[in-house]
Amino acid sequence: MAGGFLHAGRAVRSVDLGAHESHGPQRLHAGRRVEAGFRGGGHSSSQLQLRVRPLCGHRRRCARLRRGGRHRRLPLPAESREPPAVPGQSPRAVSALELGRPTDRKRPFKYSALTRVGFSDTDAQGIVYYGRYLPYFDSARVEYHRHLGMLETARGEQEFVMRANTIEYLAPARFDDLVEVFIRVSRIGRTSVTYDFAAYRVEDDLLMVTANQTLVLVDLDERRPYAIPEHYAGQIAAFEGDDLGR
CATH class of the missing domain: 3.10.129.10 (Hotdog Thioesterase)
Incomplete structure (x- = not known):
């Protein structure tokens, strides 16, 4: 398969599918939606243009991070209170x-x-x-x-x-x-x-x-x-x- 890397929110280079076809939206494991459509107005071009867009939950999380500042520090798991090794014992x-x-x-x-x-x-x-x-x-x-x-x-x-x-x-x-x-x-x-x-x-x-x-x-x-x-x-x-x- 020819083509390049997928980048969130922007189109990537055309992908030559050859004899293969793909229809409708597809979902990636990374939590982004891929919308597929053929360039040139028809299937004869065998060129597929992909656009990767974050899902709603991912967009909301990105917005929260932007509101808190680009370099806002997130709490680490180690900073949470750890339970005692044996519950109920010091x-x-x-x-x-x-x-x-x-x-x-x-x-x-x-x-x-x-x-x-x-x-x-x-x-x-x-x-x-x-x-x-x-x-x-x-x-x-x-x-x-x-x-x-x-x-x-x-x-x-x-x-x-x-x-x-x-x-x-x-x-x-x-x-x-x-x-x-x-x-x-x-x-x-x-x-x-x-x-x-x-x-x-x-x-x-x-x-x-x-x-x-x-x-x-x-x-x-x-x-x-x-x-x-x-x-x-x-x-x-x-x-x-x-x-x-x-």
């Missing part, structure tokens, strides 16, 4: 929601968190890439501390950093597997905390991965170990009980 209450639970099913573990294997977690073999278990353990540790009311989001003068990480892989997980990660604090030293993890596939209760991680509390300015406060160690000891090593 943001603080939502942040307190746990993705884990206390449990006594896998002693000496007393807490577990759930995660589901995403497609991006798998590798070319179709199983969970070995490095993806670390985020699973990180998430479980966050939920553990959330349960104890120890999740501090503000950056302080001292923070825990990873000192050692040992992982043993026993069985593979695959896309969409529901994984339950059991977590506990096995030891608290003067400046360090040691966590144990065990990841099970929920469907058949298969143990897939175990891990042991040691984190050290450091002073951020000096980058040196810092003594763990007694109240911090006390909260964990109250939850872990006699299973906690000191």
Whole structure:
């Protein structure tokens, strides 16, 4: 088809239809009406002249924009008031929601968190890439501390950093597997905390991965170990009980 672009409110170049014919008005998806008519007074010319005109609703909207000024700024969706993530709950209450639970099913573990294997977690073999278990353990540790009311989001003068990480892989997980990660604090030293993890596939209760991680509390300015406060160690000891090593 020969011709050019369609412009609202003005005629475009003639279109050669060849042996094809078109009759009557047509409607475009863009909300404009196309009126068709043959040039030259007859069909023999095989030339069709198109005129695109905005529909009534479109014209009214254009008129409103002109009255408000050419550069009038329209409200963006992001400026509207957004409902809370959970209806009826404040943001603080939502942040307190746990993705884990206390449990006594896998002693000496007393807490577990759930995660589901995403497609991006798998590798070319179709199983969970070995490095993806670390985020699973990180998430479980966050939920553990959330349960104890120890999740501090503000950056302080001292923070825990990873000192050692040992992982043993026993069985593979695959896309969409529901994984339950059991977590506990096995030891608290003067400046360090040691966590144990065990990841099970929920469907058949298969143990897939175990891990042991040691984190050290450091002073951020000096980058040196810092003594763990007694109240911090006390909260964990109250939850872990006699299973906690000191």
